[in-house]
Amino acid sequence: MTINSTLLAKAIHCSFMNENIFLEFDHVSIDSRSLQNGSHTLFFCLKGHNHDAHQYIESLIQKGVANFVVEYIPDVVKNKAHFYIVENTTVALQELAQHYKSEFKSLQTIAITGSNGKTIVKEWLNFLLSPDYAIVRSPKSYNSQVGVPLSVFGINEKHNLGIFEAGISQHHEMALLEKIIQPSIGVFTHLGDAHNEGFTSIEEKVKEKTKLFNRCKIVILEKNDFVEKHISAPTFTWSFDNPSANVFVVSKVKNNQQTNLKLQVSNHKIEINLPFTDDISIENAMTCIATLVYLKVDFYVIQKRIAELYAVEIRLQAKKGINNCLLIDDSFSSDYQSLKIALDFLDQQKVHSKKSIILSDIFQSGLDVDQLYHNVTKALESNKINRIITIGETISKHLEHLPNVISFSTTQAFLQQFNTQSFQNETILVKGARSFHFDEIVVLLEEKKHETILEINLDAITYNLNFYKSKLKPETKVMVMVKAFGYGNGGYELAKHLEFLKTSYLGVAFADEGVELRKAGITMPIMIMNPETSSFNTMIAYQLEPEIYSLNALKSFIKISKEKNVSAYPIHLKLDTGMHRQGFEAHDIPELITILRQSNFVKVTSIFSHLAASDELNFKDFTLLQINRYQQMAEEIKSKLGIQPIEHLLNTSGIFNFSEYQFNMVRLGIGLYGVGNSKEENQLLQQVSTLKSIILQIREVTPKESIGYGRKFMVNEPIRVATVPIGYADGIRRAWGNEKGYVTIHNQKARILGNICMDMLMVDVTHIPCQEQDEVIIFGHSPTVIEMAQTLQTIPYEILTSISQRVKRIFYKNG
Numbered sequence: 001m002t003i004n005s006t007l008l009a010k011a012i013h014c015s016f017m018n019e020n021i022f023l024e025f026d027h028v029s030i031d032s033r034s035l036q037n038g039s040h041t042l043f044f045c046l047k048g049h050n051h052d053a054h055q056y057i058e059s060l061i062q063k064g065v066a067n068f069v070v071e072y073i074p075d076v077v078k079n080k081a082h083f084y085i086v087e088n089t090t091v092a093l094q095e096l097a098q099h100y101k102s103e104f105k106s107l108q109t110i111a112i113t114g115s116n117g118k119t120i121v122k123e124w125l126n127f128l129l130s131p132d133y134a135i136v137r138s139p140k141s142y143n144s145q146v147g148v149p150l151s152v153f154g155i156n157e158k159h160n161l162g163i164f165e166a167g168i169s170q171h172h173e174m175a176l177l178e179k180i181i182q183p184s185i186g187v188f189t190h191l192g193d194a195h196n197e198g199f200t201s202i203e204e205k206v207k208e209k210t211k212l213f214n215r216c217k218i219v220i221l222e223k224n225d226f227v228e229k230h231i232s233a234p235t236f237t238w239s240f241d242n243p244s245a246n247v248f249v250v251s252k253v254k255n256n257q258q259t260n261l262k263l264q265v266s267n268h269k270i271e272i273n274l275p276f277t278d279d280i281s282i283e284n285a286m287t288c289i290a291t292l293v294y295l296k297v298d299f300y301v302i303q304k305r306i307a308e309l310y311a312v313e314i315r316l317q318a319k320k321g322i323n324n325c326l327l328i329d330d331s332f333s334s335d336y337q338s339l340k341i342a343l344d345f346l347d348q349q350k351v352h353s354k355k356s357i358i359l360s361d362i363f364q365s366g367l368d369v370d371q372l373y374h375n376v377t378k379a380l381e382s383n384k385i386n387r388i389i390t391i392g393e394t395i396s397k398h399l400e401h402l403p404n405v406i407s408f409s410t411t412q413a414f415l416q417q418f419n420t421q422s423f424q425n426e427t428i429l430v431k432g433a434r435s436f437h438f439d440e441i442v443v444l445l446e447e448k449k450h451e452t453i454l455e456i457n458l459d460a461i462t463y464n465l466n467f468y469k470s471k472l473k474p475e476t477k478v479m480v481m482v483k484a485f486g487y488g489n490g491g492y493e494l495a496k497h498l499e500f501l502k503t504s505y506l507g508v509a510f511a512d513e514g515v516e517l518r519k520a521g522i523t524m525p526i527m528i529m530n531p532e533t534s535s536f537n538t539m540i541a542y543q544l545e546p547e548i549y550s551l552n553a554l555k556s557f558i559k560i561s562k563e564k565n566v567s568a569y570p571i572h573l574k575l576d577t578g579m580h581r582q583g584f585e586a587h588d589i590p591e592l593i594t595i596l597r598q599s600n601f602v603k604v605t606s607i608f609s610h611l612a613a614s615d616e617l618n619f620k621d622f623t624l625l626q627i628n629r630y631q632q633m634a635e636e637i638k639s640k641l642g643i644q645p646i647e648h649l650l651n652t653s654g655i656f657n658f659s660e661y662q663f664n665m666v667r668l669g670i671g672l673y674g675v676g677n678s679k680e681e682n683q684l685l686q687q688v689s690t691l692k693s694i695i696l697q698i699r700e701v702t703p704k705e706s707i708g709y710g711r712k713f714m715v716n717e718p719i720r721v722a723t724v725p726i727g728y729a730d731g732i733r734r735a736w737g738n739e740k741g742y743v744t745i746h747n748q749k750a751r752i753l754g755n756i757c758m759d760m761l762m763v764d765v766t767h768i769p770c771q772e773q774d775e776v777i778i779f780g781h782s783p784t785v786i787e788m789a790q791t792l793q794t795i796p797y798e799i800l801t802s803i804s805q806r807v808k809r810i811f812y813k814n815g
């Protein structure tokens with residue numbers, strides 16, 4: 001892409017633009033973490049509720065970025081770059097995208113929306129149509145008010161088909177996306193239920209979503225009179241039950257691995273074998289088939305290509321690799337746009353300084369080959385990749401001049417010489433086109449395969465953090481409690497993410513936890529809640545800040561500070577105002593003040609206390625009493641010492657219920673992980689963790705037999721039983737067994753039969769079509785951690801922190 005300053009001036013209404021300077025940009029960025037292209041980057045400083053990219057300008061200037069679209073110019077960077085001042089940077093980004101798209105009048109454009117399946121349908125259409133078109137498409141799930149503009153900037157002159165997805169969360173957003181995408185073909189994937197998307201009625205939702213199709217000449221969807229009523233364009237439909245649809249499914253027969261579909265298309269019959277059996281994939285495939293039929297792709301070709309459809313892995317995953325490596329698995333796509341995203345993701349993983357990449361030939365760039373690999377070379381160089389392994393004739397030829405390249409003509413050739421010892425303590429990005437079968441490389445590089453994983457959605461973490469921040473004043477600091485391995489969700493990766501989100505402090509329970517984080521490269525301030533005297537030396541060595549909760553602890557810490565010859569070492573004073581767990585009481589304060597007055601070795605960075613019942617509004621009076629006690633004690637310390645430290649009192653439910661007492665910092669814990677303390681609060685949060693396993697074995701069991709230890713489940717009629725490799729040693733309580741609890745397989749509940757074993761449990765799948773190796777959800781959407789805690793008469797905190805360390809954690813984000 002190229003955007004010049006003339007187009008920019010035309011598109012966005014900015015208050016300053018030096019007409020004498022003509023500039024050209026080949027890169028639009030909104031993310032300070034991503035690789036910039038110096039003076040060729042146009043950076044948009046977006047402002048969200050709780051996020052303001054203007055604060056990154058200074059560091060971006062250091063990276064060579066010289067052009068910014070801003071809402072204001074921060075003092076420190078005045079006159080240091082070109083600034084284009086607009087009223088709203090997000091709107092400016094959208095306007096620029098709209099103008100940019102308009103330059104490609106002849107580009108045939110498909111826009112996809114719907115409640116589910118947008119990304120899958122987009123990826124599948126791309127796969128199915130790529131032999132016939134030069135396609136540009138939204139990377140990953142870039143379908144938002146910001147994602148769509150960024151997708152559109154991927155277009156260049158060589159493309160002849162655009163496939164973009166559009167997703168909305170509020171009213172009036174779709175009209176805007178429509179203006180940017182300007183589609184001529186609409187695809188509507190699926191109409192979910194209204195509630196989970198912030199609409200009050202289905203009607204309202206349909207009206208909003210179909211605005212995407214305002215200028216389409218055709219809209220492709222499952223036949224649905226109610227939806228079609230709202231679409232002004234002609235439609236092209238498919239259906240399982242209505243023979244008047246353009247593509248009618250006469251029969252659908254599932255066997256083990258695939259679904260046989262017999263279709264009627266006007267007076268032709270076609271038979272298609274789809275390599276999936278679940279209903280969602282069948283629906284998405286039908287949407288794709290209808291689109292291909294509409295585009296007049298030959299029936300024989302449709303048959304052949306549908307048979308090759310594959311499961312789409314939308315997200316970038318960081319996985320534990322062999323020999324302490326970190327593996328980033330992006331083994332299903334290889335286009336230039338997604339390469340850039342993957343390189344950014346690689347750059348953000350700072351666990352190892354050494355970085356390797358295994359990369360296949362790149363397709364569909366819309367650039368000529370020389371230009372493409374020139375860009376790739378530049379990207380690899382500026383990302384400082386230590387070792388580049390190229391697989392494929394074309395890429396190998398174009399990159400062989402680089403000093404750190406090892407090349408192979410095929411994946412087989414690479415696998416034949418593969419030696420586990422050649423990968424150690426490094427981060428490895430595996431990125432290849434599907435036809436290269438890089439999944440075989442991933443299998444070798446992945447640490448021993450453990451079927452049970454806890455998946456953590458970092459986007460949901462961001463969302464939840466912002467939700468609590470929206471309850472606070474913008475200047476209030478946030479300490480995030482990552483004690484107990486981030487409430488079971490993993491320490492380092494979370495901390496890294498929170499550091500990027502510019503939270504102010506991390507709080508952990510023990511010094512060891514803090515040391516781990518420091519060793520992994522976390523540099524932000526860390527408070528230790530239970531510092532043991534024996535760990536004081538270590539804490540100073542790693543710049544960990546102790547919570548001081550008694551006169552004895554204070555005296556020993558000062559003594560060690562003196563020996564170490566440190567001065568003004570940050571400490572945090574904990575006051576006991578009613579929790580009666582740790583902290584200074586009112587009668588300790590005079591002596592506390594005397595000691596602190598005499599010592600320069602430590603400095604009171606913050607004063608705080610902890611509420612015992614911030615979640616129980618029945619105890620509101622008691623909470624207010626605690627707050628009152630806190631204010632009196634803190635006031636005495638502050639005035640007698642003449643200091644203005646940070647003050648903090650509220651945990652998650654405190655923020656929700658008592659935000660007027662936020663002082664200048666809060667301590668957020670459980671809410672970040674998607675669990676609030678009330679129903680209303682829970683509905684406003686996004687679910688963060690999903691505990692998954694697989695079906696190890698399936699068997700039929702006949703009456704009079706029993707299941708598991710102690711014969712607790714007696715079989716009365718023939719049943720089908722699946723064994724899942726997770727048990728109480730992984731943190732699943734035995735009390736969840738014996739049909740009290742359930743797991744979810746293909747969106748259906750399967751009750752747990754008999755006692756839960758140490759490493760396994762058995763479930764009833766009589767009514768669920770499934771096979772060995774299929775995915776099993778232990779908790780996530782259903783059951784939720786909250787539901788489990790209720791049944792087990794405990795609290796979600798206990799469920800989350802009980803998940804054993806042997807369960808592998810996988811972190812992901814969408815963009």
Ligand SMILES: *Cc1c(COP(=O)(O)O)cnc(C)c1O
Pocket residue numbers: 481483529610650651652653667668669670671
């Ligand atoms: C754990 C903890 C928190 C966080 O509590 P949540 O209820 O999880 O938000 C805050 N402060 C202290 C002192 C804690 O120990």
